[in-house]
Amino acid sequence: MNAASGLPRSAPEPIKMVVDGASKFYNTRSGQVHAVDNVSLQVREGEFLCLLGPSGCGKSTLLWSMAGLHGLSGGQIRLGEDAITKPHPEIAMIFQEANLLPWRNLIRNIELPFEIKRQEPDRKRIEALLKRVGLAGFENKYPRELSGGMQQRASIVRSLAVNPSVLLMDEPFGALDAFTRDEMNLLIQEIWMETGKTIIFITHSITEAVFLADRIVVMSARPGRISNIVDVDLPRPRPVKLQTTTDFLERVEAIKAMIDHRPS
Numbered sequence: 001m002n003a004a005s006g007l008p009r010s011a012p013e014p015i016k017m018v019v020d021g022a023s024k025f026y027n028t029r030s031g032q033v034h035a036v037d038n039v040s041l042q043v044r045e046g047e048f049l050c051l052l053g054p055s056g057c058g059k060s061t062l063l064w065s066m067a068g069l070h071g072l073s074g075g076q077i078r079l080g081e082d083a084i085t086k087p088h089p090e091i092a093m094i095f096q097e098a099n100l101l102p103w104r105n106l107i108r109n110i111e112l113p114f115e116i117k118r119q120e121p122d123r124k125r126i127e128a129l130l131k132r133v134g135l136a137g138f139e140n141k142y143p144r145e146l147s148g149g150m151q152q153r154a155s156i157v158r159s160l161a162v163n164p165s166v167l168l169m170d171e172p173f174g175a176l177d178a179f180t181r182d183e184m185n186l187l188i189q190e191i192w193m194e195t196g197k198t199i200i201f202i203t204h205s206i207t208e209a210v211f212l213a214d215r216i217v218v219m220s221a222r223p224g225r226i227s228n229i230v231d232v233d234l235p236r237p238r239p240v241k242l243q244t245t246t247d248f249l250e251r252v253e254a255i256k257a258m259i260d261h262r263p264s
């Protein structure tokens with residue numbers, strides 16, 4: 001899908017990120033845990049890619065490694081020519097918890113990444129983003145004064161403020177109620193279509209994956225391997241009511257069967 005036009009791609013986009021034979025073992029007191037096994041994946045520029053799979057199959061391990069927050073035991077991850085072994089300025093991460101500092105107001109939370117980098121905040125960009133996500137006027141509020149959805153909007157603004165080209169999202173809406181989650185799904189789809197960022201998004205919800213993704217990477221139970229990659233060629237923008245159509249529900253059922261029928 002071409003994010004900017006919402007039309008199917010005429011030619012495949014260039015490759016943005018490459019995961020090449022990624023493996024990860026954790027050493028624990030009770031022995032080694034084999035979390036990810038020989039995963040190879042190419043993420044296209046401007047693509048919305050969802051990672052889906054049973055709990056504990058290594059989705060977060062893979063995503064955190066793509067963020068440079070975990071070292072791999074084997075294999076390589078690259079963004080363009082750069083090997084990812086530590087956080088990269090072009091890659092931002094969003095977590096299930098908004099992780100706002102409770103003692104800072106909203107604007108000071110959003111400016112934090114700039115402070116860490118000792119850069120002047122891009123105030124114009126921040127102002128436009130706050131307006132875009134409906135948080136203009138809330139700059140002086142503290143996290144406790146904001147709903148869960150508003151906090152997650154703030155964390156999206158905080159990551160986009162530094163203008164990354166890749167957004168890694170680790171089940172960002174998993175803690176929200178169903179109504180707020182629908183709103184956030186629409187918002188992230190709109191932002192993605194407007195900005196053309198490359199998004200890699202973990203979810204436990206097959207519905208959310210089919211709604212958001214250009215491609216869904218289905219992982220098998222631990223050690224995590226890729227079991228299927230599913231194209232979702234539904235036109236965009238996708239409205240929430242699409243989720244009740246027969247075509248949509250059939251796609252969800254087909255993926256459910258892939259996950260349910262994984263080899264044990």
Ligand SMILES: Nc1ncnc2c1ncn2[C@@H]1O[C@H](COP(=O)(O)OP(=O)(O)OP(=O)(O)O)[C@@H](O)[C@H]1O
Nearest residue numbers: 026028033035054055056057058059060061062222
């Ligand atoms: N720091 C760690 N030390 C030891 N084991 C870990 C660590 N992090 C994850 N694991 C283990 O690695 C496996 C994969 O975990 P991971 O969190 O990547 O899976 P996941 O698919 O994201 O799970 P979930 O969907 O439940 O969030 C699990 O068995 C988990 O217990």
